[in-house]
Amino acid sequence: MPLGNALLELTASSEQILFEEAQEFEAFLNYLWESYSFDFTGYKRPSLMRRVQQRMEVIAIASYSDYINYLKKSPEEATLLFESLPVNCTAFFRDQQVWDEIATEIIPQIIANKSSDELIKVWSAGCATGEEAYTLAILLIEALGIEQFKQRVKIYATDASQEAIYQARQGSYSRNQVVGIPPGLLAKYFEQIDQRYSFRQDLRRRIIFAQSNLLQDAPISKVDLLVCRNTLIYFNLEGQLRALVRLHFGLRDSGFLVLGRSESPTATTGSALFSPVNQQQRIFTRVPKACTPKLFLKAFHQQKYKLPTQGIYSVAS
Ligand SMILES: C[S@@+](CC[C@H](N)C(=O)[O-])C[C@H]1O[C@@H](n2cnc3c(N)ncnc32)[C@H](O)[C@@H]1O
Known part of the structure; x- marks a missing residue:
């Protein structure tokens, strides 16, 4: 296959993966809303995704659906997740x-x-x-x-x-x-x-x-x-x-x-x-x-x- 076509195919398939991941993430956010009434839909996706993924890495979980199952089994995980999402950095007389x-x-x-x-x-x-x-x-x-x-x-x-x-x-x-x-x-x-x-x-x-x-x-x-x-x-x-x-x-x-x-x-x-x-x-x-x-x-x-x-x-x- 010519290099140009191969690159196009690669780009298309990585876009597809990105799209599927985005859909799974939206389903995950819906689950958080339905189960805990916590609405993260108004947050910027890249940083939110990164933070959820960091939490998933800590507990060695690879997919959002596995994470939902884990949340169902371990009620204390929801608190740990919510507290890890916002960034609390601040200072007296900041700026x-x-x-x-x-x-x-x-x-x-x-x-x-x-x-x-x-x-x-x-x-x-x-x-x-x-x-x-x-x-x-x-x-x-x-x-x-x-x-x-x-x-x-x-x-x-x-x-x-x-x-x-x-x-x-x-x-x-x-x-x-x-x-x-x-x-x-x-x-x-x-x-x-x-x-x-x-x-x-x-x-x-x-x-x-x-x-x-x-x-x-x-x-x-x-x-x-x-x-x-x-x-x-x-x-x-x-x-x-x-x-x-x-x-x-x-x-x-x-x-x-x-x-x-x-x-x-x-x-x-x-x-x-x-x-x-x-x-x-x-x-x-x-x-x-x-x-x-x-x-x-x-x-x-x-x-x-x-x-x-x-x-x-x-x-x-
Ligand atoms: C970077 S800190 C800013 C602290 C302080 N205002 C400052 O400028 O130094 C951002 C804060 O926004 C809070 N936060 C994030 N999402 C929020 C929301 N939906 N409602 C209220 N507070 C929120 C976080 O918990 C975090 O403490």
Whole structure:
């Protein structure tokens, strides 16, 4: 067979294998949804597949159908799988410039637009082990003072991972984990016990940690400042839309949304839901009633917004 034809056949057969694997993986995701009500369909496929396969390698299982049988026989495996899927990496004051902008521009605006006894509602969505929520608490205390903070601020911090939320609630970090906190703030807000640093308990009470899924659960409402950083990147286009619609619902009209450095709502939803306040720092504000989320999702499902049909299953992510 001429080399060109052989190559074409090889490409066609590897595409066929890729297609079959993708179908098996979708059936596997359906099984997770039907058996555990956990919806991974909104996640980018290549990285999700890689993580499931890593878990399968650990227990020496080669196919998704064998893995389903294993899950049926070993109930504890579902927890191990779910906890291994999301990436929990985070840090205090991660990307310093954004936090400078939040401290000098955003928080002062939120305070200025409220009367002195009004509640300030903050939401850290995809908070991982809590560093982002405690960073927000520190900046708000610096702006308001401890007494006002205790009386007026509520920080909701949510994540899909139960284990991450458990650690976040403890508020206890190693020396390595607190390196990003300026020494003055570390001394002011953390108690050092042996080699661990614990966020002050009296202040921790204003932070409510809860397990919650951005793709499935009801959002917090009437939020003034919503920080959802480095979480949308794990979602595919439909997942991003579903999450952004929830974030839009969660914000009050003048509220601010802060995303991660490589994330943008406008790339997915145009200017329908959010408009930029500081594009470079990924800070946006809610577009009030410009296009209701319901209408927006309807337009999406009527194919006015098209899902990419190529590359979803490509090996690189
Ligand atoms: C890379 S961490 C980001 C942590 C923090 N926001 C930051 O930027 O440092 C991504 C977090 O998103 C969470 N996550 C992934 N899928 C989620 C979902 N569907 N709902 C809520 N949280 C989710 C993961 O558990 C993980 O803790």
